[in-house]
Amino acid sequence: MEPAELRRIARTISTVENQADGTDEVLAQAYRLPRWADVIGVTGPPGAGKSTLVDALTAHWAANGERIAVLAIDPSSPYSGGAVLGDRIRRTRSVGYANTYFRSLSSRGHVGGLSETATDLVAVLSLFEFRRVIIETVGAGQSDVEIHDTADCTLVLTVPGLGDGVQASKAGLMEIGDVFAINKADLPGADDAMRTIENALGAAYMGNPGISPRPNIPNPVSSSYAVSPGLAALRRRHGNFGEDDETWVPPVLKLVSTDNDGVPELAQTIDTFIEWSDRTGRRRQRSRERAYAQVMRALSALLLAPYARAPGAVQIPSAVDSWVERIAGGEASPLEAARALMNKLPR
């Protein structure tokens, strides 16, 4: 990409990120594209090596001539609203490829591991003909769950020595991964970490890692058993072993991202998953879920707009302020206030 094109991309992203004039037009065009970029989400605890891996994956795919973009999100300061965005420090191997674009984003107070406009920015990048977008989440662990709606393939990264409890069920990340990887496998404890994750996955999945065909013997576990909502969600995403023709069992890989060890295999696994997900209609189902979540967010923003406080503003909008006074004075409940305000919404 020439500087002029890079500038156009960067400025369009700023427009949408700042929700400045022109945003509606850009998004209306971007969301009408026949096909989105393949979106790969990379999440995991702070310092796990997410940025290092993202750089390695970017270089790997860029070497095949693919046009590839990275959105790297870091948290904003709750006090000042500012941010120090440091993921770019690791952009050492991919920086030599002219067919790559890297953008650091602040979460700007948004919770869920992404920024408010991250999904819109994927649409914008698709408009600029990127075939692949890698998103690095904030990396706060538990709360980084939004990525699994936005990404076509979510990679959960962990490292040796975090301790069993944190690594597995407690982190809440077991439910969102399509692929898992132990980074820093050069450090002691990588095999233990791998076993811990495989065991946790074993509680929810049957079959071998990767694509599993339907077994010849009937499903030993009758489908009439009640399944937990969590398990039901996993089956919607990865299929139901014994019932569906093909199911997906998240593989667990070992990596040394700094040395590129395991990175080509990981890239292959991600592509295999996306291809499977496409072929079995799971990807389409996921994009429906994503669209629903986005409509709900946009709708709530529109509904709340008459009462919303501008970012950084101190004053409470006057229509709400009188209710706030009464609640503070012990004369009304917040629910009463909300009902009254809702009835006054312009239609």
Place this chain on the structure above:
Amino acid sequence: MTPATAGAAQRRKIRVLIAKVGLDGHDVGARVVARGLLDAGMEVIYTGLRRTTEDVVRAAIEEDVDWIGVSILSGAHQVLLPKLRRLLDEAEAGDIRIIAGGIIPQEDIPALCENGVSQVFLSGTSIAEIVDYLMRESAPQSKDMT
């Protein structure tokens, strides 16, 4: 008013790329400045050590920053800073402004300012001074465009 227009002005943040160019190997000063700008509500993109000027220009364009803050300790400022300016201008990024800090002799400053460096902050400058300067010089809303 839709949410897309509400508060757009407030949503814009001053974005600053903090760059270390040249071969000198520590960045304590750069980190302190980064922290100060964060506290002032700015978005600071940090590139790490030993970047080429070409890398810095590419990063500044990709990140759509308003400013590049260059920290120099190696004495190569007379070469590197005018080169950075020239590369930015050639890339049609003339609106991205440069400030510099670190170890720069007083007598070199006029020549740097003539060669496209907006301001030089000598070591010992308070963060507050840098923040004030950036706030004052960053005209709000001047960069939102498609």
